[in-house]
Amino acid sequence: MPDANDSSIADNLRRVRDRIADAAIRAGRRPEEVTLVAVSKTKPEEAAGKFPALREAFPTLRLHVVGGLQTNKARDAVRLADVIETLDRPRLADAIEAAIAREGRAPTLLVEVNTGAEPQKSGVARGDADRFIEECRARFGTALAGLMCVPPMGEDPAPHFAWLADRATRHGLGVLSMGMSADFETAIACGATHVRVGSAIFGAR
Ligand SMILES: *Cc1c(COP(=O)(O)O)cnc(C)c1O
Numbered sequence: 001m002p003d004a005n006d007s008s009i010a011d012n013l014r015r016v017r018d019r020i021a022d023a024a025i026r027a028g029r030r031p032e033e034v035t036l037v038a039v040s041k042t043k044p045e046e047a048a049g050k051f052p053a054l055r056e057a058f059p060t061l062r063l064h065v066v067g068g069l070q071t072n073k074a075r076d077a078v079r080l081a082d083v084i085e086t087l088d089r090p091r092l093a094d095a096i097e098a099a100i101a102r103e104g105r106a107p108t109l110l111v112e113v114n115t116g117a118e119p120q121k122s123g124v125a126r127g128d129a130d131r132f133i134e135e136c137r138a139r140f141g142t143a144l145a146g147l148m149c150v151p152p153m154g155e156d157p158a159p160h161f162a163w164l165a166d167r168a169t170r171h172g173l174g175v176l177s178m179g180m181s182a183d184f185e186t187a188i189a190c191g192a193t194h195v196r197v198g199s200a201i202f203g204a205r
């Protein structure tokens with residue numbers, strides 16, 4: 001497993017970027033079509049403390065919320081995040097809508113689909129996805145930009161990625177967040193526009 005000191009993180013990051021570019025080219029795509037989202041499992045309180053200063057130092061930095069979001073954290077997420085990738089239920093949509101009105105800013109939103117129907121995971125069920133996506137589009141307009149999924153561990157992720165890509169196409173949504181350290185190359189072959197990579201950059205937790 002990669003180490004986690006700063007220079008090895010920089011090396012890991014370079015390697016991951018190279019692999020992303022290679023995978024894009026193999027898929028007949030341009031490397032710029034794929035955005036790397038570097039995932040550290042930071043606690044929300046830490047993000048709230050650190051991110052404003054980081055954003056000032058690195059103005060192009062974008063903060064994505066990729067972990068399951070509790071309704072009572074929606075306001076913090078709307079205030080801090082550029083992208084919320086885990087919109088997955090009507091009550092959370094209510095809370096995000098209210099927070100957008102109060103904060104006067106709207107992050108980009110992705111609907112998370114629980115493609116493997118895993119009870120412990122967040123995400124709307126496949127069978128409810130079309131209706132939920134339509135509801136979110138009606139509420140949030142173009143802030144609703146795409147879809148996200150985390151396929152079950154130990155299963156071939158390709159059919160999950162293909163399903164999500166098909167859903168995004170049907171709904172005219174351009175952002176597809178799929179693929180992690182173990183499977184981002186497969187995800188890129190299936191059309192991922194964003195890959196979320198943690199351990200291959202920061203080391204095993
Ligand atoms: C942890 C996490 C990742 C990154 O996973 P790695 O396997 O460490 O790359 C991506 N997406 C989500 C939702 C995660 O929780």
